[in-house]
Amino acid sequence: MTLIQSSETLDPLGIAESWIDEGRSVALATVVETWGSAPRPAGSHLVIDADGSFQGSVSGGCVEGAVVAEAADVIVDGKARMLEFGVADETAWRVGLSCGGRIRVFVEKLN
Template sequence: MQGIQFGHDPLRVAEEWKRQGRQVALATVIATWGSAPRPVGSHLVVDESGNFEGSVSGGCVEAAVVFEAQEVLVDGRPRVVDFGVADETAWRAGLSCGGRISIYVERIDG
């Protein structure tokens, strides 16, 4: 599994991975409340092997988002996932910054 690399544009990485024939999911921050480590519009791309590029939370919930992205690649259904400090999942994943984030996860087809 690749790690977070802030120097690469996740959308360009997604294009390259699609050209290589990989299945790709895109996770996008669609809303934040309070203190959030990444702004709305931040992206994380994930392939079917679990490789990822970009960031939606500065490392706080990436593992959970990678899992959701792989589920989207299997079933093809986009989804919104929410994380916040009151959410036990967020604490387990490390989102203890005091904010909440919503992330839209979709499969990139075509």
């Protein structure tokens, strides 16, 4: 039954605490607002460490890369940031939500 992950390993707040106990620097990203057909509701978490390891999700996988990159800066300077993502701009290499929704994501360091 190795296909089935234990549910604790999928709980971002539990993971955040266990990473801190291991001495890792951790940032927490939280969806605070959504418009339109956003894939994950407000309150969804992504937890990120200084090496860029992450668990959880704030979208269907569309903007996690950008959030992880911002989280690296948040971990270094300790300053929280509010990120906003909208529809992908097809003419540019910018991340966005292909579902057409918009989300606001708050990224903060746990300290």
